[in-house]
Amino acid sequence: MENITPVSSRCAPVFDVSCNCFRLFSEVCELFSATAQVVRLRTARMALAGPVPNQLDRAEFSIMGIEKCEATSESIEAMNSGLIKLAFEFTSDTCNLICAMSTAPTGFASRRPVTQRCEHQPTFLTTVIQSPSNPLYLVSSMTSLVREMLAPIHGRATANARRLGAG
Template identity: 35%
Template sequence: MSASAQVIGHRTARMAMAGPAPSQRDRNEFNLMSREKIEALTESAHAMAIRMMSMHQETARLAIQQMLNGAANLMSVASSNSLHQSGHHQNKLAQDTMHDSAKAMSQFNTSLANIAQTGLQPLHARATANAKRLKKL
């Protein structure tokens, strides 16, 4: 964020000083600014799309795993020999279902945060590089 603030401040001041007739150097910088924004956003979208595809695979794996665990617990309930054993198996089914659901939601939220972080990396890299470059001017 600080790199972005530096770059925005530098470029805004440069635009204000250039006025209605910017120099060739200013026009080159303004063109670079536009091109870099498009490139960074494209890189960001691409990186997030790739990460989202792997998230879909993780989500499917978790869903299948939960389905199999639930089916095994249901079979335990169905094959209980006594009322006490059935109650125990039902309790395990409920606890495992709630635990697995909470675990899946936590993993899902972590994946979403990772997608956001992945999408910000190209933007951060460009802003940091521009801050360093513009500091020298």
């Protein structure tokens, strides 16, 4: 009975996916709220500025274009580096899984008594559960990547909402 995996570690992949998805959902909701606030405030500012905006308005309007380009560039950079990192991790994990799966049958075959085979089974099942093809692993990794990609946009939108709302 010593080799039984505790419930908390067996639920860890499900918990990770749930936490990552909840974080992504809350960040997207916050992003949408901040974006709506910024669009409303800037649209009102444009309407009040009229056809000939003053120096402060022109500065604010030029900031809009620059920060969108910067946020998009940073988001694309996060996506590219995240995808490369994910590809390396996936390749490494797949190679490790192939090695583990190729040695698993010999682990079963080399242990003659049934009790020793049963003791080896949790190791084998853990290897399969931690496989890169495990849907929970893939969902958690992709959710984290999407959060990294949205971080620059989220950061700028929420900062603008605070700055413009305070003014």
